[in-house]
Amino acid sequence: MRFDILTIFPEIFDSYINESILKRAQENKIITINTHDIRKFSKNKHKKVDDMPYGGGAGMVMTPQPLYDAIKHIKKTNKGPVIFLTPSGEMLTQSKVEKLSKKYSEIILLCGRYEGIDQRIIETLVDIEISIGKYVLTGGELPALTLIDAMSRLVPGVLGKDESHEEDSFSKSLDRKKExxxxxxxxxxxxxxxxxxxxxxxxxxxxxxxxxxxx
The missing domain is CATH 1.10.1270.20 (tRNA(m1g37)methyltransferase, domain 2)
Incomplete structure (x- = not known):
């Protein structure tokens, strides 16, 4: 399983993905987690990635150019879907995690910031929109980590025993109930x-x- 994460704060991921189960899974080459700094794809001389929203309003919006170039670059080697982590997306459930894990071996995770990202990127390059709850965070990094952790548990060899996840809360074997x-x-x-x-x-x-x- 391969995860490519697009973010303006790649350092956020360092401590979590380099500890415990995810660390061992990467060392054993069962999963691969790559972080990519969106700012590096900005053509702005100051590496700016946001601007004021058309129509006015508070906050800033992530501009399309860096996002477009970053996604196109990653897609050269990762053929999986682009998943945008957003409060307006489909609610993440264990059933959804299972479906994603079975269907895809590669995924690109797009982490927004500020008021969000330019809608044209969502319409042209995003394949799936996912939310982890009816609340708002400052960015998509924590939701991305949540999805990576949940999906990785289902990859054979990641847990000490593959059957460990079979009776997790909300699993099919428990009729989607709590453990x-x-x-x-x-x-x-x-x-x-x-x-x-x-x-x-x-x-x-x-x-x-x-x-x-x-x-």
């Missing part, structure tokens, strides 16, 4: 005890308890 409660040692912590059935060793009863306690 059952989890417990570990000690069996009694400050008077709060682990349900007896989980200590019984009876796998059939444990499975029934877990199914009953889906949230």
């Amino acid at each position: 059952y409660p989890h417990y570990t040692r000690p069996a009694n912590f400050k008077g709060a005890k682990v349900p007896e059935v989980l200590l019984s060793g009876d796998h059939k009863k444990i499975a029934a308890w877990r199914k009953k306690n889906l949230r």
Whole structure:
């Protein structure tokens, strides 16, 4: 799985993608994550990537030229869809993550800033618009990380055991419900005890308890 991220703040990604599961997956060449600075594609002598919106209003809009050139450059080697992270996009769900993971092995993630990006880029170069919730962030970087993390978990070999994600919250095997409660040692912590059935060793009863306690 390959991810190419277009952003004006590539350093934001460094700490998260270079730790834990994503770090190991990259070291094992199971996934590839590349960040690209949109400013480097700007033809403005000051590397400016935003301007005032036509029609007036507060805030700035990302200009089309740097975005156009950046996307065209990445598409020379990445044939996947361009996904724009935006509050107006389709809501991201586990089902959507599964569909994207099955359909694509390469993805280009476009992170907007300010008031957004020029609509002409959305109409001509963006294939999919995705939102991670009904709220507004200062940029698309956190949503991009969310999508990368969620999709990477489904790539064979990324997790210690591939079946680890099969009973995640909202997975198909759990009927898209939230996962059952989890417990570990000690069996009694400050008077709060682990349900007896989980200590019984009876796998059939444990499975029934877990199914009953889906949230």
